[in-house]
Amino acid sequence: MITRVVKMTFRPEKSEEFLHIFYETQRVIITQFEGCEKLDLLRDSKNPDQYFTLSYWRSEEDLEKYRSSEYFKQTWPEVRALFAERAQAWSLLPQ
Numbered sequence: 001m002i003t004r005v006v007k008m009t010f011r012p013e014k015s016e017e018f019l020h021i022f023y024e025t026q027r028v029i030i031t032q033f034e035g036c037e038k039l040d041l042l043r044d045s046k047n048p049d050q051y052f053t054l055s056y057w058r059s060e061e062d063l064e065k066y067r068s069s070e071y072f073k074q075t076w077p078e079v080r081a082l083f084a085e086r087a088q089a090w091s092l093l094p095q
Contacts, residue, residue: 001056001058002056002057002060003055003094005092006087007052007087009051010084015049015051018079021075025075026079033062035061035062035063036062037056037057037058040054040055041053042054
């Protein structure tokens with residue numbers, strides 16, 4: 001199992017747009033990818049424009065298939081255009 005954590009900070013006027021994109025399309029489509037077990041969205045308690053996605057994948061190969069998909073290549077630039085700063089990401093293994 002791989003846990004993928006992505007930290008995203010949005011321009012204040014773009015947070016609602018991100019939430020719309022996430023809940024209307026991304027959440028449904030990403031969880032339908034083979035190997036995606038779960039996808040959570042969390043908001044920072046002190047910075048309302050900072051979000052974290054936690055996605056849980058059966059394997060690193062499944063995660064990479066998603067990251068190489070046409071869907072990811074089309075939607076990531078759309079989300080990235082809303083950022084106030086560059087996103088950070090980590091792939092974590094259980095111990």
